[in-house]
Amino acid sequence: MAERCAVVGIGQTKHAKVREDLSMAGLVREAALRALEDAEMTFADIDAVVVGKAPDPFEGVMMPELYLADALGGAGKPVMRVHTAGSVGGSTAVLATHLVQSGQFERVLTVAFEKQSEGDTTWGLGGGRSGSVGAGGYFAPHIRAYIERSNAPEHIGWMVAVKDRKNALKNPYAHLHMENLTLEMVRDSPMVWEPVRRFESCPTSDGAAAMVLGSERVGDASSTPVAWVHATAVRSELGQFPGRDPVSPRGGHDCAADVYKQAGISDPIRDVDVLECYVPFSWYEPMWMENLGYAVEGTGWKLTEDGETDFGGSIPTNVSGGVLSSNPIGASGMLRFLEAALQVRGMAGEHQVDGARTAVGHAYGGAAQFFAMWVVRDTKP
Amino acid sequence: MSDQTQTDTGLPGKFMQQMVSLDYRVLASPLQQRFDAGMRAGRITGHKCPVCSRVYVPPKGYCPLDTVATTEEHEVDVGDEGIVTSFTVLTPIQYRGQRERQPYALASLLLDGASSTVGQQRIAGPIEDVRTGMRVRAAWKPEAERTAEVSAMAQWGIGKAIEHWEPTGDPDAARDHYAEHIL
Amino acid sequence: MRDVAVVAFAQSPSRPEVETTETQMLFPIITEAIEQSGIERRDIGFWVSGSCDYLAGAPFAFVSNLEATGAWPPIPESHVEMDGAWALYEAYTRLQHGDVDTALVFCSGLSSRSDLRETLAVQLDPYYLMPLWPDHISLAALQARAFLDHNGATERDMAEVAARSLRSAKDNPNAQVSGDHTAEELLGADYLVEPLRPHDCPPVSDAAAAVVLAVGDRARAVCSRPAWIRGIDTRTDPHSPGVRDLAVSPSTRLAGEKAGVHSGPVEVAELAAPFTHQELIVREALGLGDDVEINPSGGALAANPIMVSGLIRIGEAFRQINERGRNRVIAHATSGPCLQQNLVCVLEGE
Numbered sequence: 001m002a003e004r005c006a007v008v009g010i011g012q013t014k015h016a017k018v019r020e021d022l023s024m025a026g027l028v029r030e031a032a033l034r035a036l037e038d039a040e041m042t043f044a045d046i047d048a049v050v051v052g053k054a055p056d057p058f059e060g061v062m063m064p065e066l067y068l069a070d071a072l073g074g075a076g077k078p079v080m081r082v083h084t085a086g087s088v089g090g091s092t093a094v095l096a097t098h099l100v101q102s103g104q105f106e107r108v109l110t111v112a113f114e115k116q117s118e119g120d121t122t123w124g125l126g127g128g129r130s131g132s133v134g135a136g137g138y139f140a141p142h143i144r145a146y147i148e149r150s151n152a153p154e155h156i157g158w159m160v161a162v163k164d165r166k167n168a169l170k171n172p173y174a175h176l177h178m179e180n181l182t183l184e185m186v187r188d189s190p191m192v193w194e195p196v197r198r199f200e201s202c203p204t205s206d207g208a209a210a211m212v213l214g215s216e217r218v219g220d221a222s223s224t225p226v227a228w229v230h231a232t233a234v235r236s237e238l239g240q241f242p243g244r245d246p247v248s249p250r251g252g253h254d255c256a257a258d259v260y261k262q263a264g265i266s267d268p269i270r271d272v273d274v275l276e277c278y279v280p281f282s283w284y285e286p287m288w289m290e291n292l293g294y295a296v297e298g299t300g301w302k303l304t305e306d307g308e309t310d311f312g313g314s315i316p317t318n319v320s321g322g323v324l325s326s327n328p329i330g331a332s333g334m335l336r337f338l339e340a341a342l343q344v345r346g347m348a349g350e351h352q353v354d355g356a357r358t359a360v361g362h363a364y365g366g367a368a369q370f371f372a373m374w375v376v377r378d379t380k381p
Numbered sequence: 382m383s384d385q386t387q388t389d390t391g392l393p394g395k396f397m398q399q400m401v402s403l404d405y406r407v408l409a410s411p412l413q414q415r416f417d418a419g420m421r422a423g424r425i426t427g428h429k430c431p432v433c434s435r436v437y438v439p440p441k442g443y444c445p446l447d448t449v450a451t452t453e454e455h456e457v458d459v460g461d462e463g464i465v466t467s468f469t470v471l472t473p474i475q476y477r478g479q480r481e482r483q484p485y486a487l488a489s490l491l492l493d494g495a496s497s498t499v500g501q502q503r504i505a506g507p508i509e510d511v512r513t514g515m516r517v518r519a520a521w522k523p524e525a526e527r528t529a530e531v532s533a534m535a536q537w538g539i540g541k542a543i544e545h546w547e548p549t550g551d552p553d554a555a556r557d558h559y560a561e562h563i564l
Numbered sequence: 565m566r567d568v569a570v571v572a573f574a575q576s577p578s579r580p581e582v583e584t585t586e587t588q589m590l591f592p593i594i595t596e597a598i599e600q601s602g603i604e605r606r607d608i609g610f611w612v613s614g615s616c617d618y619l620a621g622a623p624f625a626f627v628s629n630l631e632a633t634g635a636w637p638p639i640p641e642s643h644v645e646m647d648g649a650w651a652l653y654e655a656y657t658r659l660q661h662g663d664v665d666t667a668l669v670f671c672s673g674l675s676s677r678s679d680l681r682e683t684l685a686v687q688l689d690p691y692y693l694m695p696l697w698p699d700h701i702s703l704a705a706l707q708a709r710a711f712l713d714h715n716g717a718t719e720r721d722m723a724e725v726a727a728r729s730l731r732s733a734k735d736n737p738n739a740q741v742s743g744d745h746t747a748e749e750l751l752g753a754d755y756l757v758e759p760l761r762p763h764d765c766p767p768v769s770d771a772a773a774a775v776v777l778a779v780g781d782r783a784r785a786v787c788s789r790p791a792w793i794r795g796i797d798t799r800t801d802p803h804s805p806g807v808r809d810l811a812v813s814p815s816t817r818l819a820g821e822k823a824g825v826h827s828g829p830v831e832v833a834e835l836a837a838p839f840t841h842q843e844l845i846v847r848e849a850l851g852l853g854d855d856v857e858i859n860p861s862g863g864a865l866a867a868n869p870i871m872v873s874g875l876i877r878i879g880e881a882f883r884q885i886n887e888r889g890r891n892r893v894i895a896h897a898t899s900g901p902c903l904q905q906n907l908v909c910v911l912e913g914e
Contacts, residue, residue, distance in 0.1 A: 002661050020396060023691055055623035056645065060401045061694075062618040062687040063645055066900040069800045070807075076818060079800045079905065080654065083617075083645040085624060091642050095654055102660030103565065117396075118690075122476040124623045141467030141489065148513075194470035236611075236630060236641035238445050242435050242496040243561045251638035366627050371638075399695060401686065405621030405678045410584045441631065442588045448595060448605065448634035 002101040004380055006219025007227040007341040009039025009212030015175035015326040018117040019206040024059065025071035028111050031208035031331075032072055035109065039212040040223065043073025046212070047105040052082040052092025052112040053330030054365075058124045059115050072111060086278065086365025087234070088112060089209060089333025090372030093361075094232045096213050097374070101229075106215040113208035114328035121204050121329070136201055136281060138367065140193035142246045143283045147195065149247065152286065152301035154195075158186040160282035161200045161324060163310050168321025170350035175205045175326040200282040200324075207328030209335045216380070227341035227359075231262035231375040239367035246368055252291040255371040259360070260293070263375040268293045268315075268360075272375075274343045274353045275309075275317045276336040277362040279324055285309060285317060292362065311353065319343075319351045333363025337374055344378045412442045415453065420542040421527045425519075427495055428455040435496035460493035461519035461543075464554040466562045468504065468511050486511045490546065491562045498562050503545040514553035517546040568659050569783040569790030570886075570911065572601035572776035573879035578740040578769035578867030581676040586620060590632040590672045590772040597668065597774035602786040605634060608776075609664025611641040614651035614671040616871050618686060621677055629672060640664075647671065648773060649836075649874030649897030649907050655777055656796055665779040672772035673871035680768060680870075688901060689803060700901065701765055705757040707810040707902045708841040712759060714811035715844070719759055722840035723747035726763040726865055733862025738876075740767050740867040766838035766868035773875045775882070784914075791882040791893070791911040795823035798907040805902050816849035816896070819908040825850055825894055828912070832857045832884050832893040834877035838864040842903055846896060850908070860884065874898065878909055885913040 011034025013019065019027055028051075036042060049072050051065040061067060065081035068074070078099075082092040089112040096110035125135050146152070165181045168174035181199070189199035219226045235258070237251035238244065256268075265271040277288045289300030294315050303309050309317040318324070320339040323332050340359035342348040348356075357379070363372045409417060416439050419426045428440035428451040435444060438459050443450050468488035473481035486508050489498040504511050505520065520543065521527070527542035574596035576582070582589050598605050611633055615626045626643050633639065644651050648671025655667035681699035688694045711717065724747045733742035750763040783790040799815035799822070802808050820826075833856050837843040843865075847858065859865075861880040864873045874897025881895040890913065897907040 055617050056686075057617060057623040059690070060399075060686065061690045062616065062683070063900070066687060066800075066904055067689045067803050069904070070802050070804070074800045075802045076799060076815070078653075078798045080650060080798075081645050082642065082654075083626065084643050085627065095642065095657070098654075098657045098661060102657050104657065104660070120476045122474045123478060137469055137471050137487070140469035144469070144513075145467060190472065191470070192472050192474075234640050234642055235638040236635050237638040238631060238635050239627060240497065240500075241446055241636065242498075249638075254638050366624070369627075369630075370641075399690075401694075403618075403621070403678055403682055403686070407621070407677070408581075408583055410588060412584070412588070442584070443591050443631070445631040445634055446636055448591075448632075450592065 003103045004216040004219065005097045005100040005229040006214050006216065006222070007211055007229065007376065008214045008219055008222045009035040009041065010338045010342055011035030011038060011210045012173050012335060012338065013208045014173050015205045015207035015328055017175065017203065017205060019115065024064065024115050025068055027115055027206060028068055028113050028208045029071050031210035032109060032111050035210035035212050038224065041107065041212060046073060046077065046107050046109045048078040048099055048108045049074045050080045050082065050092055050096040050099065050108060050110040052088040052334065053114055054083065054085060054088055055124055057119065058121055058329065059118045072109065084365055084370045084372070086329060087333050087363040087370040087372045088365065089331050089335060090337055090361065090363030091234050093211065093334055093337045093374065094234055094372055097229050097232050100213050100215055106218055108213045109210065110213060111208060111210040112331040112334035114330040115206045116204045116328065117206050136193040136196050139281055140196050142368065143281060144195055146247050146283060146287050150298045150301060155183060156286055156301040156304050157200050157282040158183045159304055160279065160285040161186045164318050164322045164324040167319050167351060168325035171321045174321040175203050175207065196281050202280040202323050202327035205326050205328040207326060207331050209331040209338055211338050211341070225345040225347070225378065227344045227376040227378065228380045229374060230377050230381045231259035233258035233373055235371045237369050239369045247287065248291045248297065249368050251369060252364060252371050255373050256292040259373045259375050265375065272315065272358050272360050273356040274319065274340060274359040275315055276320060276339040276359070277317060278332060278336055278364050279318060279322050280327060282324060288362070316353045319353060333372060336363055337361035341376050344376050412440060416440060423521060425459050425461055425492060426456050427459050429457045431455060436494060437497045438492060438495040438499055457494070459495045462549060463490040463492035463517060464559050465504065465511065465513055465515045465517060466491050466498055466559045467513060470508050484508065490517065491559050505545040505547050510548065514556060514559065516549045516551040516554060518549045520544045520547050566660055566662065567780050567792055568656050568777055569792045570775055570878065570882040571778045571783050571787035571790050572597045573882050574600060575738055575773040575876055575879060576771045577738045578771040578869050580740065580768060582674060582770040586625070586672050586674050587628045587632050589770065590629055590670060593772045594632050594668070594670055594774050597776050601776035603666050603776060603778070608666050608668045609640065610655060610658045610667040611639050612651045612655050612667065612669055613643050614646050614648040614871055614875070615673060616645055618683055619673050619675060619870055647871050647874035647897050647899055649878060650798065652775060652875060652878060653796060653798060653907060656793060659777060659779055665782040667777045668774060669777065669875065670772065670774040671872045671875050673869050674770045675768045675870045676770050693804065701760065702757050703805055703901050704839045705760045706805060708759050708839065710810040711841045711845055717844055719751060720747050721844060722764050723750040725840040725843050726750055729859055729862050729865040732860050733866035736861050736866065738867065739862040740769050742862060742866055760839065764840040766864050769867045769869040771867065771869035771872050773872050773879055775875060775879055789886045789913055791885040792914065793909060794912050795910040797822035798905065800905045803904060810902050811845065813845050813849040813903045813906060816846050816903065816906040816908065819906050820850040823908040823910050825908060825910055828892050830856050830892060830894055831890050832860060832881070833896070834859055834861060834863065834880045834893065835896040836864050836873045836877045836898050838868050838873070840865065845903060874907060881911045885911060
């Protein structure tokens with residue numbers, strides 16, 4: 001039987017377009033020090049460090065965990081670096097969890113980051129060549145296909161954009177704090193990758209996320225509430241092949257089914273109190289609602305339209321502001337995971353969902369082909 | 382760092398631009414070379430999997446679903462006409478190295494005889510006419526101008542032998558014909 | 565801890581330049597490892613790989629390699645931007661969970677596509693070190709000088725390491741360079757970067773490798789003589805070559821202790837040190853005496869596919885146990901400038 005794993009410390013940077021006040025080392029330390037402080041620990045207490053980030057060319061540093069080992073107190077310790085494209089923040093947390101659950105280490109620091117201002121993300125997302133369509137250009141046809149299949153009205157995408165930016169105002173760490181964003185403003189923003197408009201798209205951010213994960217003993221000794229990890233899973237599927245459904249990828253569905261089974265979740269809408277899922281373009285909210293089992297195929301957009309994905313709804317989603325409000329790509333997956341943990345610890349401040357006891361974190365990447373998820377609760381598994 | 386992120390905050394310790402330039406040799410694999418030779422001769426080829434009979438264009442040298450290798454003996458020709466299965470219209474972001482300036486339509490195409498789609502193909506003509514199901518035909522470059530496309534990663538596009546794709550004017554393909562090939 | 569063993573190993577021959585794509589190179593190796601293991605592809609419980617975008621010259625390069633796994637239906641899979649030895653470490657950790665009994669680890673790298681003396685400079689602190697463009701050979705040379713001054717070892721000792729490695733490599737069809745040379749002969753060459761001569765440095769190699777891991781009785785059922793992982797650990801030293809003593813490798817020493825290198829006699833050691841002086845540093849750090857056979861495969865001096873060299877050491881250690889009847893073999897992997905990060909794995913026959 002695996003050892004239990006608790007989230008005992010959480011930290012993140014103030015995400016911004018350009019963190020000109022910090023080097024990469026400074027960026028990761030801002031998040032790591034906050035997580036350590038929350039955990040009432042110092043670097044000396046940590047047994048292992050797991051770093052995650054998206055492609056190295058985004059910043060121009062090959063294998064940055066080597067350079068960052070010093071900044072993260074890694075000398076004398078195992079240091080690992082995970083890279084699974086956009087889902088990396090999540091899969092990094094999954095490895096860190098397993099290092100504790102295996103009994104190998106009692107206290108693991110895990111950090112995910114991206115300092116996009118030090119490189120050129122669009123160039124990087126395009127494989128480093130001209131004519132790159134960028135991430136939005138890749139996903140836009142899938143979004144169109146979803147809209148055609150489901151007959152969803154066009155304002156759904158605008159609604160998600162407005163909701164997530166409104167909720168980001170309650171999250172002091174979020175990059176975008178767009179006061180008074182309206183549906184009309186989203187509707188009238190320039191089209192970037194038809195049918196995706198600028199205000200329906202995520203920003204490009206500098207930011208880092210960190211967690212301290214501990215064994216059961218460490219979790220029990222914590223003076224603040226902890227989040228207990230009830231389930232973790234990752235799935236990958238081929239990005240392109242005849243017959244593939246990129247709109248509701250089976251990998252996402254299977255990953256969700258795996259964590260729900262581990263966590264004893266049989267009716268996601270009923271059993272899950274908060275969902276933090278990776279929505280970089282607003283239409284991905286209704287798409288993931290269906291893919292992750294919160295809505296039957298073709299109806300995910302109704303959850304959005306009926307306000308079910310906002311505070312007070314049946315499945316508050318991305319109440320942190322989500323990826324639409326902060327997207328340091330390597331960190332975004334871990335932000336989803338740690339926001340879920342903050343919720344069940346009751347420590348999400350202004351964006352706390354009352355009575356949140358079961359929360360799900362989700363991240364995806366590549367051609368919507370890499371998935372990582374976890375389920376956390378305020379009680380032990 | 383792009384022009385979009387250049388800052389002059391007036392604070393000490395501003396950013397300095399450092400251009401990091403590395404040179405990579407991109408080799409055309411034997412498989413790629415053979416495909417390119419076909420393209421220069423006006424032929425689009427694929428490999429047909431001996432197990433499932435799916436035709437991959439351009440050929441990969443294996444079927445990723447059956448995990449079997451494929452070789453020249455599995456080579457087949459596919460048509461230079463096909464269906465738009467998905468598309469987007471791009472307003473090009475002006476990052477360093479970007480050569481595109483005006484909005485343009487890129488589509489995934491299911492060529493006649495192929496099972497896999499070819500991605501990111503330019504569609505000529507009014508952008509507002511581009512739609513899924515539309516039938517298009519390759520506009521080949523003059524033979525002397527056809528150059529190889531060498532890709533370091535899994536195939537992107539099918540080379541520079543084709544200028545762009547033009548609507549044929551034929552009736553659109555029925556949805557269920559390409560529903561399995563949106564990508 | 566659950567007992568995890570290596571039950572299969574496949575590698576492509578290391579070559580100065582492979583003309584296929586990385587994925588095409590990897591494809592048959594994964595298939596070979598699976599066939600060797602006797603485990604059905606669909607039954608593999610976890611997949612994990614190691615590779616590096618900067619080596620390939622493309623962000624997201626690892627994504628193409630997924631096609632070599634046949635990831636349909638979707639598979640539980642992860643990737644580290646590190647040598648395959650660290651991917652194996654992740655797989656070992658994953659197998660402790662208890663819900664799956666098998667894992668496949670793979671890795672690949674085409675070092676030939678760029679000038680490593682430029683590319684590896686990007687593996688350094690971007691503010692203080694990289695702008696100076698210190699190439700990995702010059703950094704290794706600084707370390708070699710520190711080592712020679714500290715230890716009393718000589719350039720001849722380094723040449724002996726090279727001569728032995730190349731001689732052993734003659735029996736390894738997967739090695740890239742091999743031959744009979746005396747230390748005297750090798751010392752006759754001009755310095756590349758003093759005190760390093762060409763023989764002190766690794767070849768540039770393209771290759772792929774894969775290992776299958778299985779737990780307990782599953783391993784016994786599929787493999788006649790599995791190589792049991794009795795200990796595995798990885799440690800890191802500070803990054804900058806300027807803030808540490810380059811003549812010693814504390815992270816190797818610590819990883820060796822944690823992995824339990826000396827809880828039994830060591831018969832063979834496969835060490836991934838790509839420079840001759842580094843082999844001597846690693847041997848000292850691991851306390852390996854003259855009675856230990858070092859690098860029967862030829863080691864990283866005979867073939868050095870970056871991102872793969874470490875996993876090959878573990879694979880070769882498996883072969884020593886599985887094919888040559890050895891009982892206790894250690895494998896070592898390294899990453900970063902001047903042995904910054906190290907992994908040690910202790911394998912035993914039953």
